[in-house]
Amino acid sequence: MTAPTDLSRDEALRTLRDQVTTHVALPGEPGYERCAPWNVAAPVNPAAVVLATSPQDVAATVRFAAAHGFTVTVQATGHGAVGIGPNTILVQTSAMKRxxxxxxxxxxxxxxxxxxxxxxxxxxxxxxxxxxxxxxxxxxxxxxxxxxxxxxxxxxxxxxxxxxxxxxxxxxxxxxxxxxxxxxxxxxxxxxxxxxxxxxxxxxxxxxxIAEFYGGALYFDGSKAATVLHAWRAWSATLPETVNTSIAIQQLPPLPGVPEPLAGRMTVSVRYTAVGDLAEGERLLAPMRALATPLIDAVAVMPYAAIGAVHADPVDPMPCNEAHALLSELPAEAIDAVLAAAGPESGSPQALVELRMLGGALAREPEHRSAFCHRDAAYSLTVIGALAPEIAGAVVEHARSVTHAVAAWSTGGQWPNFAPSYDPARPARVYSEDTLHWLAALADRYDPARVLATGQVIRTLV
Missing domain, CATH: 3.30.465.10 (Uridine Diphospho-n-acetylenolpyruvylglucosamine Reductase; domain 3)
Structure with a gap:
């Protein structure tokens, strides 16, 4: 697609309002601020923001872009934002929430x-x-x-x-x-x-x-990290499919909303959910409860509506960096490597380093196959750091060192929703060669003018 000149772009954008039935904001106009993503570290500076209220608004925007040499991308919350440039029109869908x-x-x-x-x-x-x-x-x-x-x-x-x-x-x-x-x-x-x-x-x-589950999180002091992580590794391998668990080394800032026992210190969080026989779910967690006295024990029978309490992810927008790896196995040596890179003696600047147990129903192919790859991973590793100006460079470099520490057990794969980036090598990590081929071929078929060829999408090289 040929990019428009500045003059033709400005002239064209003034006519975009005639093509849709909703508000269009150009840079500096009210509503343009709605382009700001949840991950505020992503540079988002689109040519225009279309505050879509219907599928017809979206279709009209795409047709307009094709006619005038723009690309189009979409955003609802911007949790996976990777940046948007001035030749792209952003369709903001947050008003479409029925x-x-x-x-x-x-x-x-x-x-x-x-x-x-x-x-x-x-x-x-x-x-x-x-x-x-x-x-x-x-x-x-x-x-x-x-x-x-x-x-x-x-x-x-x-x-x-x-x-x-x-x-x-x-x-x-x-x-x-x-x-x-x-x-x-x-x-x-x-x-x-x-x-x-x-x-x-x-x-x-x-x-x-599923009306309720037994779950939540146990929080231990960071000084217990080695004991808790090694015990979690051995314990999690024995769990049935009715149980899910992950473990995270956390360093949460002393901000409003962060519980006082967790603020400004390193802690270890054992996340846990069990469905079906909830009494059995409680029994299965007992070995982890017995390791040490938790700073907080927030595991109980909960209504499904409280599912967000398990991980207690932050709600407010923030600048963050993410790294991600999929592991084929998790031997004791891998736990030692994670502890050396991100444990109490590491000087880690990361807010979170999480290991998540996988397998079970995830590993089985569904009735209808999909483009999602790497179902066979046994564990995932996720590293998230806050990009505060004084430590931003250290956060990014250290995140690489954490994933490098587990390279011996890495599958080399990643998942689409984790660690978004424009790294040209990333698609080959996310998809198999065959899947890449078919996604690119379908994209050429359904988007011959390459209107959607921006962001984390798969396209043939031109």
């Missing part, structure tokens, strides 16, 4: 701007469990198009495996429906391919009947 629950069939129809909390609020009164990630503040569509690794992933599988259908706008400006029996190629690629094949305007998904 949620319609069908309690009889256990499904929900969800618009593109909805957050998981919106779906939880609508579904949990019916005893249904929207399969969100660790944070209910994240947008539904971005999470599902990246696959969806949630707090119950070993039990229920990938969240996108529970999608029944998408409605989307393709790069050629068409409004289509994608399901196993309709545009099945799009349905395959939208589950894992992020925005490669189109801008999703709504999604229909199944929700299992």
């Amino acid at each position: 949620v319609s629950v069908d309690p009889l069939n256990g499904t929900a129809q969800v618009q593109a701007g909805a957050r998981w909390q919106d779906v939880i609020d609508a579904a949990t009164p019916h005893g249904l469990a929207p399969l969100c990630g660790s944070s209910p503040a994240v947008g539904v569509v971005g999470y599902l198009t990246g696959g969806g690794i949630g707090p119950l992933v070993r039990t229920v599988g990938l969240s996108s495996d529970h999608v029944r259908a998408f409605e989307l706008v393709t790069g050629d400006g068409r409004l289509l429906r994608a399901a196993p029996d309709e545009n099945a190629d799009l349905f395959w690629g939208l589950r894992g391919g992020k925005a490669t094949l189109g801008i999703v305007t709504s999604v229909e998904m199944e929700m299992p009947a």
Whole structure:
């Protein structure tokens, strides 16, 4: 696609308002600030912001961009933002947040701007469990198009495996429906391919009947890190699929909302969920409770609506850096490597270094195959640091050293929703060679003018 000159761009953008029925904000105008992502470290400076209220707004914006040499990207919350340049129009979907629950069939129809909390609020009164990630503040569509690794992933599988259908706008400006029996190629690629094949305007998904769970987190003092991590490694290997767990070395700042026992110090958090026999879930956690006296024991029977309490992710926007690795195994030597890189004696600047147990239902292929790869990983490693100006460089470099420390056990793979970046080598880590080929071929078919060829999308080289 040929970029417009500054003059033609400005002239064209003044006519964009004539093509849509919603507010369009150019730089410096009211509403343009809505482009700011949750991860405020990402440089987001689009040519214009379209505050979409309907699929027709999205389609009209895509057609306008194709006619005038712009690219288009989409954002609901901006948790996975990677930066947007001045030749790209941003479609902001947060006003499109209608949620319609069908309690009889256990499904929900969800618009593109909805957050998981919106779906939880609508579904949990019916005893249904929207399969969100660790944070209910994240947008539904971005999470599902990246696959969806949630707090119950070993039990229920990938969240996108529970999608029944998408409605989307393709790069050629068409409004289509994608399901196993309709545009099945799009349905395959939208589950894992992020925005490669189109801008999703709504999604229909199944929700299992889970009214409550036994779970939460145990928080131990950082001085116990070696004891707790090694015990967690051996203990987690014995758990059934009804149980999910991760462990995190945390350093939370002394800010409002951070519990006093956790603020300004290193702690270790054992995250835990169990469904089904909740008494059995409590019994299975007993060995970890017995390791040491927790600073906080926040594990109990909870309604599904409290699922966000397990990881207690931050809600307010922040500048952050993320690194990620998938592991084929987790021997004791790998735990020692993590402790050396990020434990009490390491001088680590990271806010969080997490190991998550995988397997179970995640590792099994679903009824309808998808573009999501690397289901066979045994554990994941996630490193998140706050990019405060005085330590930003150290945070980024140290994060690399943490993933390098576990390189001997790494599969070399990554997942779409973790550690977003423009690194040209990243797609080969996220997708298999065959999946890359098919995503690129489908993108060429549905977006021949390359209107959506920006951000974390797969395209053939030109």
